[in-house]
Amino acid sequence: MNTEKPVAPPLSPRASQAVHRSLSPRQEAASRDVDTLIRCGRELLTRGEPARVADIVAAAGLSNDAFYRYFRSKGDFVDAVVEEGGHRLVAYLRRKIDAATTPEDALRAGIAAILSQAVDPEIAAATRNVVASAGGRSHAPKVREDLETTLAQVLAGPITELGSTDPERDSLTTSILLLASMEHLLWKDASDFDADSEVEHIVGYVRRGLRT
Structure with missing residues (x-):
């Protein structure tokens, strides 16, 4: 049956x-x-x-x-706040890259946009407060992974135009590098920090990697 x-x-x-x-x-x-x-x-x-x-x-x-x-919990809510902040960062990054006239200027603008989250005193203080509210946990792993992937998709345009033979992996590597650099700067004293010099250093680092 x-x-x-x-x-x-x-x-x-x-x-x-x-x-x-x-x-x-x-x-x-x-x-x-x-x-x-x-x-x-x-x-x-x-x-x-x-x-x-x-x-x-x-x-x-x-x-x-x-x-x-x-x-489900306050932690779940804080992750949603962090994720929403990531979406705003991606939109800001996209505007900066779209306004650039050359691939290298686009890469430079993208790097500066991400590092500004740690260099700008007001933005940095706000970000540290959100992290502190999460008990030192800046985001759930999936939130971080999604942000890395989305930033990589925005960076893929200039990285491809700069001659990458593997733009998907190169863009993701660059995205991870930039977020790690931003978080490192977020917790150090930036009073004597030269943001322009750091941006140029990372631009040079990425460019040398792409040439290799």
Whole structure:
């Protein structure tokens, strides 16, 4: 005897649209809630203020139930804040690279954009506060891996134009190098740090690697 359950046929286009219409208001409300939580949480975290879940939901005008509807824990929430910051960094990097007129200038602009996260005093302080709020853990491994990959995709254009024979791997290696350099600078005294010199040093390092 055949005991397999019958497979439901796929919904027709009109039926699918009806389902989508029923879910849309809830999806839009959820998007607004999550955006508000992340925005308010980011403002608290970057200022170094107390950021318990109670503080975050109070700033957002939402409830604890709403918070835990979207995030498993405060750590999960901080990862979302870090990930959102990564998306903003990628957008900034893309604008800087797109504005450059030569591949080397594009590479230089990209390197400067990433290092600015540690060199600019205001941005660096905000980043350190977010990391401290995570107990010294700057991000979940998957968040870091996704950021490395996305930055590599943006850097691939100028690196390819500069003569890379393996742009995918070279771009990822450069991305990892830049994020590690940025994090190293983030925690050292940058009062006497020459950002332009560091940018030129890394540009030269990458260029020599590509020529090799």
